[in-house]
Structures are given as C-alpha cells and as structure tokens.
Amino acid sequence: MTELTPEQMEHMATTLEGSGQYRxxxxxxxxxxxxxxxxxxxxxxxxxxxxxxxxxxxxxxxxxxxxxxxxxxxxxxxxxxxxxxxxxxxxxxxxxxxxxxxxxxxxxxxxxxxxxxxxxxxxxxxxxxxxxxxxxxxxxxxxxxxxxxxxxxxxxxxxxxxxxxxxxxxxxxxxxxxxxxxxxxxxxxxxxxxxxxxxxxxxxxxxxxxxxxxxxxxxRQVRCRIWAENAPYEYKDVLRQRGYRWNDGTDGNPRAWSISLPEGDVTAELAFLSAEVFARPVDLPVTRITPWDRFSTRC
Structure with missing residues (x-):
C-alpha cells in the first residue's frame, strides 16, 4: 500500500471535516x-x-x-x-x-x-x-x-x-x-x-x-480574599458551593474558609456572609491581592 503524503492526509481530514459527520x-x-x-x-x-x-x-x-x-x-x-x-x-x-x-x-x-x-x-x-x-x-x-x-x-x-x-x-x-x-x-x-x-x-x-x-x-484586576473566620460549621457546604475553599492555617494565613473576588464585589459578599451565614454583623479579615501575589502563600 502506498504511503500517504502529509498533504494527502490533510486533504482527507479536510474532506471528512467538511462532511459535517466527523470531528x-x-x-x-x-x-x-x-x-x-x-x-x-x-x-x-x-x-x-x-x-x-x-x-x-x-x-x-x-x-x-x-x-x-x-x-x-x-x-x-x-x-x-x-x-x-x-x-x-x-x-x-x-x-x-x-x-x-x-x-x-x-x-x-x-x-x-x-x-x-x-x-x-x-x-x-x-x-x-x-x-x-x-x-x-x-x-x-x-x-x-x-x-x-x-x-x-x-x-x-x-x-x-x-x-x-x-x-x-x-x-x-x-x-x-x-x-x-x-x-x-x-x-x-x-x-x-x-x-x-x-x-x-x-x-x-x-x-x-x-x-x-x-x-x-x-x-490585571485587583482582587480581594475574604476570610470567613469562625463561620458556623453547619454552613460549610453553603460556603463550598459558593466557591469558598478551606485553608488549614499551616501557610500562616487564617484557618478559615476563604474566597477570592474582584475588589468591587467585596461589599456585597460581606453583606451576604453577615445575613446568611453569621446572622449578625461581622468584621472579617480581607486581604488585597495584586497580580504579583495571586496564587502565592502570601494571600
């Protein structure tokens, strides 16, 4: 059997693609x-x-x-x-x-x-x-x-x-x-x-x-990390589904659930935590994150 050239194989692939029957x-x-x-x-x-x-x-x-x-x-x-x-x-x-x-x-x-x-x-x-x-x-x-x-x-x-x-x-x-x-x-x-x-x-x-x-x-956006310190245990699934991740504290950051958000979303998220998780006004730690710190142990 004659070996196909790359050009012939590409022609065959293009033909199959064009049929709409193959990816x-x-x-x-x-x-x-x-x-x-x-x-x-x-x-x-x-x-x-x-x-x-x-x-x-x-x-x-x-x-x-x-x-x-x-x-x-x-x-x-x-x-x-x-x-x-x-x-x-x-x-x-x-x-x-x-x-x-x-x-x-x-x-x-x-x-x-x-x-x-x-x-x-x-x-x-x-x-x-x-x-x-x-x-x-x-x-x-x-x-x-x-x-x-x-x-x-x-x-x-x-x-x-x-x-x-x-x-x-x-x-x-x-x-x-x-x-x-x-x-x-x-x-x-x-x-x-x-x-x-x-x-x-x-x-x-x-x-x-x-x-x-x-x-x-x-x-390029500046982001912030909210640390939901001392959040009630029974809300762990709510926090996880909302995008929070658990930090065990071994990296020097708080032992708490946390989430990274655009800076403009912080006020609304803090209001959600106060109303839906803590059921009272809370003053939670917020870390400002620049692109130079994102994904590091510093935040």
Whole structure:
C-alpha cells in the first residue's frame, strides 16, 4: 500500500471535516519564532508547568521544569513561541510509583539530573508575565525553588477564562485541547506548556475574543480574599458551593474558609456572609491581592 503524503492526509481530514459527520483532531503544532521581535506593543510571557513528587509545596519536590516563552501583544494576540527551558531534576527522595504512572518520569530518567535556582532565575528574568494551568499549584512550588517567581505577576489559564461560559465542557488541558481541535502528549511539562499557549491563541467560540485577551483582562484586576473566620460549621457546604475553599492555617494565613473576588464585589459578599451565614454583623479579615501575589502563600 502506498504511503500517504502529509498533504494527502490533510486533504482527507479536510474532506471528512467538511462532511459535517466527523470531528478531526490534529497534532499540536507550536508556532515558533526565530527571535523576540521587541517593540513597545509586545511583551514576553512564559508558560510554566512543573512535574513534582506530590501535591504539597511544603514537602514535595520538583522533578521537571517546563517553561515556554511566547511573545504577545498588549491586546492579547500571541505572535509565537521561543525555545523552551526543559530540565529534569533528581529529587532527594524516591519518585512515588503513582507519579511515574501519571507523568512517565522514572527514577532512571532523573538520576544525576539537576537544575539550579540561578539557571531558572536567569531564564525567567525577562518575563513580563508567568502563566500556569492551575497556577495555585505551580506558583507555590516555583517560589519555594527560586525567589525570581515572587517578582513576577501571575495568571492562571484554568481560572482566568470562564471556559464553561464559552461552551467548553471542562477545564483540563486535554479537554480544552480537544475542543480546540488538537491533541498532544500530556503530563510532560513542555508539552503541557505548548498546549496551554495554543489554547490561549484561539478565539473563544461565544465571545469571539482571543482567549489570552480575556485572561489578561482578568489577571490585571485587583482582587480581594475574604476570610470567613469562625463561620458556623453547619454552613460549610453553603460556603463550598459558593466557591469558598478551606485553608488549614499551616501557610500562616487564617484557618478559615476563604474566597477570592474582584475588589468591587467585596461589599456585597460581606453583606451576604453577615445575613446568611453569621446572622449578625461581622468584621472579617480581607486581604488585597495584586497580580504579583495571586496564587502565592502570601494571600
């Protein structure tokens, strides 16, 4: 049987797509730039993904760094990607079997591999923005590894776009990629970064706006975290359904349910808590959050 050329395969895929009977997933094809076209209207972003030995930033360790720089306009258009930073790192403790099963990273792959905070800091220094898919996880690990990450504003590709309102069925990278029309090998850091950038490069199906534009708009907002200290236990489900998350206090913040909201929504939320949860006027702690502190242990 004669092997098909890429052009022939693409013609077949286009024909199937055009029939309306099939949906085609193409392999992720990153758009690469030879260099950074610096101008007053462009910025350098970096999409970061970490693979770790576990979920606790306090005790688990990074085993893979993936950082992909990309150039974008202030309006939220992505021009392309630059060469990535991709490094494995041998942890001080064995990689749990479930992590190897999830990531494909084996003890043999990381044996003797290292990366220093100085190397990472040097690569990240030019970035105007760091993006991660679930930045609440990645930022805490990253800041523990190198203080350079405390000096950068962060955004989250999972939370800073309302994917459900745009017709997407889930927020996982693999789901978003499939609905955007491509597939990729997930759970390796650089692949996840390239997928995240490609998703942000798409126009959203409902609003018609570039996904990165929406992310930037939301990430630039000043937000506040309300700490519902001493909320009655019987209201825990009400708070959870409203978007509150439990903090156990080990990070130095209050041991309480909390929620992050745009600054303009704080007064209404405090009124809700007083009327519906505490049944009395309450003076609750409120932390102001800038993009430089979002997703960190500082808030």
């Amino acid at each position: 085609i997933l193409r392999p992720l094809a990153p758009r690469m730039l030879a260099d950074y076209p610096q101008s007053s209207g462009t910025r350098l972003g970096m999409f970061l993904d970490l693979e770790t030995t576990g979920l606790s930033a306090a005790k688990d360790e990074i085993i893979e760094f993936g950082i992909v720089p990309f150039v974008y306009t202030l309006e939220g258009r992505i021009l392309g990607c630059l060469e990535p930073f991709s490094r494995l790192r041998e942890p001080s403790c064995p990689i749990p079997p479930q992590i190897t099963a999830l990531t494909g990273i084996t003890p043999e792959m990381v044996a003797g591999q290292s990366v220093t905070p100085e190397e990472v800091a040097g690569f990240v220094a030019p970035a105007s923005l760091i993006i991660a898919h679930n930045a609440d996880f990645d930022r805490k690990f990253a800041e523990r590894f190198s203080p350079v990450f405390t000096t950068k504003p962060w955004a989250c590709s999972m939370r800073d776009v309302d994917w459900a309102a745009e017709g997407y069925e889930g927020r996982k990278l693999s789901y978003l990629g499939m609905q955007a029309g491509f597939w990729f090998d997930g759970h390796r850091a650089t692949d996840d970064c390239q997928a995240g950038i490609a998703i942000l490069d798409r126009e959203l199906p409902v609003s018609g706006r570039p996904a990165l534009s929406v992310l930037l708009e939301n990430a």
